[in-house]
Amino acid sequence: MASGIQRESSSPVRVVAAILVRADGHFLLACRPPGKPYPGYWEFPGGKIEANESGRDALARELHEELGITVIHATPWLTREFHYPHAAVNIQFYRVTQWLNEPTAREKQQLTWQSIKNITVSPLLPANQPILRSLALPSVYVISNASETGEVQSLEMIDSALQSDVKLLQVREKNMPSARLADFAMKILEKARHYQASVLINENIAMAQTLGADGVHLTSAQLLKAATRPAVNWCGASCHNEEELYQAASLGVDFVTLSPLYPTRSHPAMPTLGWQRFSTLIRNYPLPVYALGGMSMIDLDSAQEQGAQGVAFMRTLLHI
Numbered sequence: 001m002a003s004g005i006q007r008e009s010s011s012p013v014r015v016v017a018a019i020l021v022r023a024d025g026h027f028l029l030a031c032r033p034p035g036k037p038y039p040g041y042w043e044f045p046g047g048k049i050e051a052n053e054s055g056r057d058a059l060a061r062e063l064h065e066e067l068g069i070t071v072i073h074a075t076p077w078l079t080r081e082f083h084y085p086h087a088a089v090n091i092q093f094y095r096v097t098q099w100l101n102e103p104t105a106r107e108k109q110q111l112t113w114q115s116i117k118n119i120t121v122s123p124l125l126p127a128n129q130p131i132l133r134s135l136a137l138p139s140v141y142v143i144s145n146a147s148e149t150g151e152v153q154s155l156e157m158i159d160s161a162l163q164s165d166v167k168l169l170q171v172r173e174k175n176m177p178s179a180r181l182a183d184f185a186m187k188i189l190e191k192a193r194h195y196q197a198s199v200l201i202n203e204n205i206a207m208a209q210t211l212g213a214d215g216v217h218l219t220s221a222q223l224l225k226a227a228t229r230p231a232v233n234w235c236g237a238s239c240h241n242e243e244e245l246y247q248a249a250s251l252g253v254d255f256v257t258l259s260p261l262y263p264t265r266s267h268p269a270m271p272t273l274g275w276q277r278f279s280t281l282i283r284n285y286p287l288p289v290y291a292l293g294g295m296s297m298i299d300l301d302s303a304q305e306q307g308a309q310g311v312a313f314m315r316t317l318l319h320i
């Protein structure tokens with residue numbers, strides 16, 4: 001892989017797979033027909049990339065052959081390597097959000113539209129289990145910033161984010177004394193529960209566990225020192241470079257933020273990545289990545305074009 005995230009000696013078979021997402025959020029699964037390895041297992045539509053074919057060309061060809069659709073809009077997403085007894089595969093997942101024609105089973109395969117909250121078919125191909133977890137993550141990640149705005153305004157911003165359907169929040173208050181932080185985090189947790197949103201606590205694993213938060217967001221320093229993934233439901237991590245990205249993937253966290261894209265008030269002197277470096281760093285990366293640093297909702301499409309899960313931000317709630 002280009003950024004050296006997954007180090008392999010043998011060459012795996014290159015595969016593309018499409019997460020076809022309908023406007024209501026449901027995605028398409030297909031059942032592998034008899035005669036192929038793992039018959040009866042459910043997979044995302046796709047197949048092997050042919051010699052001299054790009055991932056996008058393979059995606060367009062496979063979706064036309066299997067489903068009779070023409071891809072209009074697709075963005076790169078995760079890349080996962082997996083070792084089956086029959087072959088090692090390198091699967092490039094794309095999110096496909098616009099296409100022409102209704103998908104039809106042109107190879108007599110069974111098709112089903114599924115919701116991430118209620119998957120009614122099984123078994124899924126073994127390589128796809130972590131993909132489902134990644135699919136449950138939203139495209140926007142909002143980070144609290146009371147040190148800059150004050151607690152009252154910060155809570156108002158969180159309210160407005162929740163009302164705008166933000167489903168993932170991080171409490172990140174580096175300078176707040178512990179007792180006040182616990183109180184502040186509890187207020188956010190209560191609000192979030194009302195909207196079925198998840199809350200991660202920055203750095204403080206013990207506090208996340210004590211408060212019953214949904215997880216923890218590791219700092220990059222904490223990530224580099226960690227020997228094991230914390231025992232929490234969701235674990236995010238802050239990354240700024242290849243080494244941190246590699247460690248996050250090795251540790252098995254659920255997602256990362258990669259920053260800073262642009263200069264920010266909290267990190268004014270830090271060198272910025274820009275989209276080109278961002279995209280190079282996350283090419284072939286197995287985890288969902290949120291672009292962070294000077295981001296707002298208007299950057300969401302650009303971030304996803306580069307292969308990101310979405311955007312993360314502290315200050316731009318008014319643009320939601």
Ligand SMILES: Nc1nc2c([nH]c(=O)n2[C@H]2C[C@H](O)[C@@H](COP(=O)(O)OP(=O)(O)OP(=O)(O)O)O2)c(=O)[nH]1
Binds near residue numbers: 049087091125127128
């Ligand atoms: N299409 C697809 N393949 C997946 C997924 N997950 C996963 O592990 N795979 C693996 C299974 C296979 O080893 C490989 C895809 O190979 P395939 O044999 O289905 O490819 P193909 O459609 O080009 O088939 P063929 O013409 O070569 O028979 O990738 C997935 O979600 N979708």
